[in-house]
Amino acid sequence: MAGMGSVAERLIEVAPRIPVRDLATLREQFPGLGPEDIADRLIATAVKGTMTVGAGVGAAAMLPTPPAMPAELTAETLGVAAVEYKLIAELHEVYGLRVPGSARERATAYLWSWTEQRGIDVLKLSTVNVALGSTMKKEMRQRLLRRTLRNLPTLTPFMVGAAVGAVMNRRDTRKLAKRVRHDLRAAQLPWPELPEAPTPPGAAVTGTLWQPPAVES
Template identity: 65%
Template sequence: MTGSTPPWKRRSSRGADSGPSDGPHGVRDDERGSSAAGTEPAGSASLEPAGDRADTPVPASRPAPVARRKAIRGRARELAQEGVRRGSDRARTGLAHLTDRIIENAPRIPVRDLATLRRQFPGLGPEEIADKLVAGAVNASATVGAGVGAAAMLPVPPAMPTELAAEVTGVAAVELKLIAELHEVYGVRPLGNLKDRSTAYLRSWSGERGIDVMKPASVNTALGGQMRRELRQQIMKRMVRNMPNLMPFLVGAAVGAMMNRRDTRKLAERIRGDLRGMQVPWDALPALPPLERPADPLRIEGTPDEPRSPEL
């Protein structure tokens, strides 16, 4: 029939891969795969996944993102705590050094006794002389604050603690001198030698109170741990209050002068308030020996030169 396929060109589709193999290795022809299940030529690649192969590298396990964030936060917290601890240790060391420096300077502060003050301010009574002493101390304290503020015109962070320490040391010397001379004017000089009186004045400065010579607790000359803690607290309070003195462009000089003037005046008012209640009239005072002059007197910035006399 025209258009039909001759018999010799026909191929049967049934059982095409079930007959005997004519090619090598059980392959029926070049276009077909193996007719035997589970057999494949040596050296041929398999497309099946190799799940049991020992030479396949195992992927490295990584922590989950949440665990990594927790670890980072924990490490940051540890570093912050370590920084705070080191900063606290440095601050305590600095305060201890500054406290020792003020304690060492206290016996070197030149103090005028009552006889010298009455000669320098003739015709004035106790309150008038006390007013003069407060005015001089206030001006000297303002001078110290202005000097530190001017030095910090362009503040450098590493130098700030040194500038604050210099200011606190200078103002402490001015105020300790004022406290000692106010006690002389009101006739309540503490007993003891130069070192004992200096320690009593340090206690008065740290507590911002006058010394009651009739109460042994207020004249305790032992430089113990409690007194050192009170001194450190007073120094820390002064340093915190003096932080605005480091403002740039000479603003800190004006602020430092104003704040030191105010603080010294406030301290003087408290001391004078206490001393008025214990005041001894001049005519009732026993004859007091002149005060010892320090071997190495401290030069206090802002105070005028005092005349040298045997009574100093």
């Protein structure tokens, strides 16, 4: 599909603006959970998201007068890629492997991770070609094309398109998460200690507990 080049360029353009929660935010939103439990939650959410995208396009194919399906299909491919990109970036946060650099530099690295279906060991970044050159763009277009072609059956009339689209996206997202997570576990860094709670203004210390100052009668 000739349009895959423009889809790849669009993904490169939007990736740095996709909101990615850092480790501190994730630990705050999932209090008391360790990296494995948080990773499970992130994967479950991403799978649900890509299933929803696939079901939406599959359902559109069942309409009496379907919309412009090539446009619908490329929109699905970009939507799924964005969900999976966010998952990959946040899995790197969970396992203590946030890629250093600017938002665009991290986006380039995570797009490489999505394209290659591999996690990044930040201690060995020199082994990862994160330059967004012609080779990486070509590989990204090929991956987008393969994903799009696999989703073509969801557009076939008289098929249960919504169910097919959801199942295929669930399978592919879980497969991607499993591969990336395997690499990140092998290179996982220790979690930083949580900062201590700030001292309340005017509080007095008794042992290890903060106590409010006594009120004179």
